[in-house]
Amino acid sequence: MTGTSTTSSRFRLSAVSFDPPLGGRPDATQKCEQAAAVFDLLDNNRFAPVEHGGGPYRLRLTLVDKRLVISVTTENGAPVLRHHLSLTSFRRLLKDYRIVCESFANAEARLTPDRLEAIDMGRRAIHDEASALLIQRLESKIGIDQATARRLFTLIHLLVPQQLLEGVI
Template sequence: MTTASKSSNSRLSAVSLDKSIGSPSDPILKREQAVTISDLLENNSFAPVGHNGGPYLLELEILDKKLVLSVTTESGEHVLCHHLSLTSFRQLLKDYRIVCESYIDAQLRLTPERLEAIDMGRRAIHDEASALLRERFKSRVEIDQDTARRLFTLISLLVARNSFGRGPAT
């Protein structure tokens, strides 16, 4: 999926997710992906270290259990390709997916207070994962907390899609 946004130097104007594994078949996941990309493109801070030629196009894919982050300018100039091991994210990705699934399952049967408690747990995991993502990217690209949160959501969706039919998304 590719979506475009308004221009600025230190920001993303488009995001593409690995097309080789297809788009999510689950309507809830499909909507989550679309909303996350839309929110990301609406408001983000993305500055590859040592480069001022944005806005940038970002492609995310999972290859050999690593996140591959490919960045180009809108004119097609290669900016960076970064491979990030997902090992340190394994438990966070697993916990995040479990909490998200619990929230979806609980929507019709729990009180708003209980749903809020589940959502607070999701946000805590999300915050921890986005802080780790910022730390792992800092030598290659500077991102703010909100951008990191949305990127983590996209990574979790990619991992889940990539793992479909091959066991848990970890």
């Protein structure tokens, strides 16, 4: 999915794409989640590749051999960086995040608002921990803020297939 940003900064993303799209065959909920995360990300982000003069930038996320490949180019296609990020340190967070999101979706119709809020608080806590880890793991390559990291983690979560988290592939 690709979109256009309204942010005026040179250190921002103007487009995001995936390969493969959402780890294969997304369902309607995943498509909606992806569209919302991409829209929010492109609307407001801070994305500053280290030692690069400025963009805006295009980001491509690819899953290759249990690693996330982060490819960044300028808007006119000039390569900026290509970084292979191991998902090993994210594995527990990705699994926990997936479980709590599924729990929330399954419980939405039958739980009281206070119980749903408790599940959502757990989801936000995992999301915050994962985004802090993402900032830390990328700091030598790309400067991102908390909001950008949260949205990127959402996209990573959607890109990584369940089988990878279970060690099947």
